[in-house]
Amino acid sequence: MDYSREPHGVYFLIDNKSFYASVECVSRGLEPLKTCLVVMSETDNTNGGLILATSPMAKQLFHITNVSRRRDLPDDPRLIIVPPRMNLYIKKNLQINTIFQRFVADEDLYPYSIDESILDLTHSWRLFGSSPQQVAQLIQDTVHKELGLRLTVGIGENPLQAKIALDVYAKHDQNFIGQITYATVPTKLWTISNLVDVWSIGKRTAHHLTRLGITNLFELAHSNPYMLVQEMGVIGAQLFALAWGIDRSKLSQRIKPKDKSLGNSQVLPRDYSQQIEIELVIKEIGQQVAARVRHHHQLTSCLSLSIGFAYAASAAAKRSGFSHECKLEPTDDSRLITSQLLRLFRQFWQGEAVRNIAVYCSQLCANTGEQLDLFTPLCRQIKQQQFNHVVDQVRAKFGTTSLVMASSLLQGGTLIRRSALVGGHNGGNSFE
């Protein structure tokens, strides 16, 4: 393979070792690599407790994995269980990225997730060391010295190589550094025997490849690319490039989504079977999403409601739920949005117990002015718009729970209890 025309850069993909668990260890004066600690969310809908993060030692000793449940935890006195503090983790992530900015220009730093960032060091690594590994170590040491956290670094000539180096090699390396280059593709990429270990290959893709007689990356790299494209479409071509360590993406070119949407979803704390309770939560989510649409100065013209049934109900109904959309005149009005959602729900719900609810607003357009309706009195339309804005202003100033529907106090309402959550888990504000 001739790699001379492929992009050759120096990319780091940096990940925090057991991020949430490490932050909690450090705040308790404990060494993150030597402590058995799990971060467990115990909100209403986690069924006893959901493990969000596990320290490396707890993984090693008790084989606990993330997203395990409370019932899977051993009752061992060496183990510490702590609640999550999402806001603290966001703050730490910002501190880490501020450190990264000392090594790369702002435009070469791409936060990838709450604990992962991509750094394009092509132009700056020589300022900090004689080799990329040395620079990686310097970044690790700086973060450890200033924040007490351990980093794992994947190094590659493109972001794909860096990501695979991080996932497959860095996590098991003594220095927490892994590297893949074009020259080492045969020894480091093709030797990966388990397809699902590779980024972007999930269980279903692996299964599809196995059906085609491809069980590892070597076989993928030496398969017929035309056959892959014929079988899997554009993904087939992408997978073939992946097997050869090729990634031509330009991170500096931001991808513009074709159709942006805004939405919220939640898992209910228990199975809801009464219509009044389910409709209450739909109303709460509808209002929340409408407020977000207004906050972004947008109007929506397509509403989507997805309902997921409880296990028993989905087995009985022979479907796991339903998802339907409806069109409407561009709007950001809470009342109109919730009434349409309720109409959708009543049309398709047949009495099944519900566990998941999701509401999405798509086909957004800029809110450049109110389209008045000829059939509704003008003063009522203006009053409704002003009402929405006053509610938004009060909530922005005094918090979401400063103004709630009285019905949210009824049994089944989730808005008040969820208001302190960040990403569905405890934000930790009440501990400060």
Added chain:
Amino acid sequence: MEVIALNEQILKREAKLIVQRCQDQFKQKRQTHYWIKVVNDHYDHTYNFFFNYQRLHQVERSVPVRTITESDLQWLELLIQEIQRLTEFNIEYEGFYHFLWPNAQRPIQKRRNQAE
């Protein structure tokens, strides 16, 4: 004079808040050890308070109760005295090895912990 009174007021309010949050977690279960942990966080320059509890031979639970951003040992000593006046929970210290209480001139933490 007014400044001292104000400081004392803040101190009492802090101690009351910490103790109240610990009391909220205190379930008075049998064979369970409850204690307050104070950590000198030298990365964030804060004093972190946790309420820990552990039932015999079972997992330890650790709940954050307060983060004090004022990193002043003299103030902490007064705060701890106030907490001890309000509650009888044991207090464990981390990150204070080699530190002395400024007024009492006694070591705060006797044994070095794993991270030091």
